[in-house]
Amino acid sequence: MATESSYYVPEQSRLPIFATIGLFMIAFGAANWINGGSAYIFFAGSLAMAAVLWFWFSAVIRENMAGLNSDQLKRSYVWGMGWFIFSEVMFFAAFFGALYYIRTFALPWLGGEGDRGTSNMLWEGFENNWPLMVTPDAAAHGDAAKIVGPKDIIDPWHLPLLNTIILLASSFTVHVAHVYLKKNKRKAFNIWLTATVALGFTFLYFQAVEYYEAYVHLGLTLESGIYGTTFFMLTGFHGAHVTLGTIMLLIMLLRSVIAQHFKPDDHFGFEAASWYWHFVDVVWVALFIFVYVLGG
């Protein structure tokens, strides 16, 4: 059916319409849940989506093992993953941009600087500082304020530094795993990939410890003004991406251990997951510098 010169166009497929229904239930269910309704639709949609993804990826793997995928088709997957990661970069860019707009423009103006400094009259006594420990609300209204700043912030040179080392190490281990896969050393590949997944879980554990510390001991929450907002939104979305990346790598590990998938010259599933992992790593380095170190 497929030779090097012909491109495999799949037959009709039920996957897309079921994926649509799953995605719709997730979106509608999330809105319904957040607005005070029940959470069932959201969770049912998540299950449906997980099932569709399972069948979808199975189909793609099956087609590849049946030899239907020409080199040209494989390049389509490579382009697809590459530009998907670029779209994720732009998503994070929006939040980094927000952080720097606030720090460079909004807060100095609120603090009375420059042409726009008159806005300080609305928040008398507010001074611009970063990290923002006293919000404009707290500065102007004292005890009556609704949005108050955190008591303290996370010290970059303890858990965050450790997490930086962990993630950088995991980028290294996943690369070593890739090298062994290309040399067809299955056992070494499995060991180094296991190490990567373990490092991923360790990172997530420390991140959870850090969040617990922030919420319980430091009064640093989503609701403690713009510092808490940017801190948790940036690190939170990153953490969600680490979770996803860890799951992806775990699935690759299971595929290798249980089903003996991947060949030295044909393993784009793993490679795509490892690209995603490197991307998550780069975002963390940016977070460590711009949120933790330069924000502390």
Place this chain on the structure above:
Amino acid sequence: MAHGPQPGLSRWLYTTNHKDIGTMYLWFSFAMFLLGGCMALVIRAELFEPGLQIVQPEFFNQMTTMHGLIMVFGAVMPAFVGLANWMIPMMIGAPDMALPRMNNWSFWILPFAFAMLVSTLFMDGGAPNFGWTFYAPLSTEYAPPSVTFFIFAIHIMGASSIMGAINIIATILNMRAPGMTLMKMPLFVWTWLITAYLLIAVMPVLAGVVTMMLMDIHFGTSFFSAAGGGDPVLFQHVFWFFGHPEVYIMILPAFGIVSAIIPTFARKPLFGYSSMVYATASIAFLSFIVWAHHMFTVGMPIAGELFFMYATMLIAVPTGVKVFNWVTTMFRGSMTFETPMLFAVAFVILFTIGGFSGLMLSIAPADFQYHDTYFVVAHFHYVLVPGAIFSITAAVYYWLPKWTGNMYNETMGKVHFWLSFIGLNVTFFPMHFVGLAGMPRRIPDYALQFADFNQIASVGAFLFGASQLVFLFNVIRTIQGGKKATDEVWENPEGLEWTVASPAPYHTFSTPPAVR
């Protein structure tokens, strides 16, 4: 691969065929065009006279918001994606889109997303009422509860657009027939390649800004709240960083369509092909550094006002190159004026008018007078209606014989063109005058002195709306039958799509054609 279409509904639900998916995109887009158009007619009916006659201000606000959202995300963008699906594989000699199943997923998300968006009209507190630009804090602190559904609808529409764009890039970069080098690609393919990059770059930013809204509304964050150290103006910056490239997403493929049609009916090759490519790329680049010209009156430092003013004016240069090339292509051509050409020529003239009013708006000090008046409404309707909508209409007439194998009714097509042309100018030209005189946009009532021009505009709007039914009727008649089209359809048109049979077989270019 050798199969034809499946019978019945499952053909459309489960399809992986780019032509089927293109057809579904186009019909969906037309349905949304009619729905959004009906909302525009509610607006124009209310504005026929000063005072409140037909709807309450609250519902009027919902109509302006939903009209904008539906036309941008439901009518214009899906129509271009539908044309891309139909034409790009045939133009570059590919058997289908690069990722056919994902292609179907991208489409089917849209009807579900819009069902969710439109359903907000029936929710407690009504539909979103804060304008299609949904500025905070109107869209956060003061929003109706349905805003949560609006946010998630935007999220899944964005997912659909990103997947569609990835698919188009993979198709163009990976699936061109041997010999189809980049600088041999038809301009429609080029403009879509660049548009797809814009989509991938800015749809995630839109997702980011609605996520910030969601967090501010429901989870106590302070992105847009000065009390916590945030800033409502931040919303506008993030939104317009998406929003300005978005307006080019809605016009670059139109440039590609017009660049295909004008050479065919002028019987001359396109003048300045490579300059067209570079101009498109320049416009795309500039679109990322002009966003704050939407915000001149919000309170920016003078350096910001000046930078965004001059950067915006620069866009006139590559756009001028394009208009010059289209006019030069027509110069001394053996021109005939079939319906697609009429729409294309009207595009060149009326889009230029919209471009000039854009140049007026780009002058920061003058913008303080124009801002948020009907002059702005006139401007962006001149670039979107005779720009985006006319180009889509022209494309449908131009390629319909290839899609269906039948010629459309030329007389009915010309009637459609002239009614649309007169209708849109009667609707939108007077808006320049009432805008310059100070009539604000998005208000259901107005001062008495604006009544004459508003009545003229309302009459034009109903004429324009009714004339689209002629279009619908003509398309349905063409699908059912009519004079058989030849494979070439027009006289010596350029492009691989004219080398296949009319109607185009279900699968084309299963083996790549030779391109010289």
